[in-house]
Amino acid sequence: MPSATPKNPDVSRRSAHSRTAILRASVELVGEVGYPRLTIEAIAARAGVGKQTIYRWWPSKAAVLLEAFTDLVHSEEHGSGLPDTGDLEADLKAVLRATADEFSDAGFEAPYRALAVASAADPELAEQFAVRLREPGRKLYAERLRAAQRAGQIDPAVDPDLAVELLLGPFQQRWLNRTGPLTHAFTDGLVELVLRALTPRSAAD
Amino acid sequence: MPSATPKNPDVSRRSAHSRTAILRASVELVGEVGYPRLTIEAIAARAGVGKQTIYRWWPSKAAVLLEAFTDLVHSEEHGSGLPDTGDLEADLKAVLRATADEFSDAGFEAPYRALAVASAADPELAEQFAVRLREPGRKLYAERLRAAQRAGQIDPAVDPDLAVELLLGPFQQRWLNRTGPLTHAFTDGLVELVLRALTPRSAAD
Structure with missing residues (x-):
């Protein structure tokens, strides 16, 4: 020492x-x-x-908890941007699989649910939650989608921010409402369906 | 009398x-x-x-409230199935616009939020909420999408249940997390983006 x-x-x-x-x-x-x-x-x-x-x-207590979650989330894949191997489908599948695994861990899930529930009931906490946690995460997704758009893999007409909502909304709804399991089959299927919406249509369309 | x-x-x-x-x-x-x-x-x-x-x-109290909401929702557009004019985009836009209007009404929004928050924290209430309210609503959407699939307007490879999640998840996330306004511009854009995912690709794709 x-x-x-x-x-x-x-x-x-x-x-x-x-x-x-x-x-x-x-x-x-x-x-x-x-x-x-x-x-x-x-x-x-x-x-x-x-x-x-x-x-x-x-x-x-809100400040303590938000810092704790910011630490937790930054120690995960979100810290330094989403992976960009050039293969958008593979990258999004990898990230959503990792996120699904994270939400299957009760040590993460229970506190995160408590915070999400409290935020839904409390606009002020929701605002802090959004600024500290949600928006930085969504920004990383939007940046990855913009990179794909520049590479011609996403239709220029698509709004990347709405595309992020399309990708994360069904995940969150399934999680928060417990409407189905967060399996890799689900996240893979979700990525595939969302990419159908995002990829450029052929000239014939 | x-x-x-x-x-x-x-x-x-x-x-x-x-x-x-x-x-x-x-x-x-x-x-x-x-x-x-x-x-x-x-x-x-x-x-x-x-x-x-x-x-x-x-x-x-859960039983009272769930019956109250079932009445409310059944008095709305969901009672007898989604509209089917043959124009899937117009029908979905009309339904989501009406739903957005409903959620902009504080007399509906506040109690519905209270129930959603309580359900997220309470698996037993969530189950009753799902059986009485959420699943019947989702089923109507899935039926409308299956009709469109039979009419050749939706790709046979698409899972209508996942498609419903794609349509409703972003709406619910925006509402529950207050991440953006539930405007008609938002719901129209959401319907258009989701339909890009659902419609059959041309043979060239």
């Missing part, structure tokens, strides 16, 4: 450790008790820190 | 009046206080009936 400047690195290590513990505790707890019953006190107790440590860094 | 058999018609009229008042009260209240805080007591008070009148007809 390097400790040439002994004091600050220790503080910084302790801070990093506390931050990780707080974010993990917030995600675990919201999955267990739901967003309305989540409290800063409970997060502090689970993380083994004082309440004031949390309030020093975050103004509210 | 006809009263040849004076007793039963009066009872029946009173029952119908109470039933209507109870269903209306349940819809109003869930929009005002949300599903978790909705009580049979409050519905009874608002409807001007005794609690026992409600319990005689329905086992739970």
Whole structure:
């Protein structure tokens, strides 16, 4: 352990450790008790820190949770853009399969559902959720679709933002309403059907 | 007022009046206080009936509310199937425009959102919601798409149930997440994009 400047690195290590513990505790707890019953006190107790440590860094439980999810999602495939191998269908299938796997993990699904439910009921939380999590994710999809459009793989008449809604809306509806399983067969079929809408029609059409 | 058999018609009229008042009260209240805080007591008070009148007809607040919404939705365009003028694009646009208008009505939107939020958090309610409301609605869309498929307007390779998800998922996501307005421009564009996915490709493709 390097400790040439002994004091600050220790503080910084302790801070990093506390931050990780707080974010993990917030995600675990919201999955267990739901967003309305989540409290800063409970997060502090689970993380083994004082309440004031949390309030020093975050103004509210929403802020803690949104940072926790932003960390989670950024550690996944969304961090540095969608894959671009040049094969749009393969890339979208890979990303949606990975997303389906993520939503099949109860440790991710339960807290994410709690946050989604709370956001649907609370416009202010929905706004923060959108700015921190949803819009950055959708932007990555739209960028990938624009690259495909420039490569002539998507019809110039198609609005990439609407195309993203076409791709993600059915996934979310199936997940949130539990209308069907999030299998790879579903996500592959969805990508194939959406690409039928996006690809250029032949001159005959 | 006809009263040849004076007793039963009066009872029946009173029952119908109470039933209507109870269903209306349940819809109003869930929009005002949300599903978790909705009580049979409050519905009874608002409807001007005794609690026992409600319990005689329905086992739970969920049952009252689902019947209220089933009535509401059946009084709308969904009651007797989707329109079938032979013009699939015009028919789908008309139905989605009407649905968007419905969701722009706060008297419908607030209670429906409360029910959707509660269903997302509660698998048992979600199941009842699906059986009573969502699946019958989706079936009407799927039937309309199957008719179009038989008429050669939809590619035989397309799964009509997945196509319904493609049409309704983006609408629901935009509504529930408030990611954009439910304008006619949006629903028309959605129908046009989805139909690109559904229509038969030319032989050249």
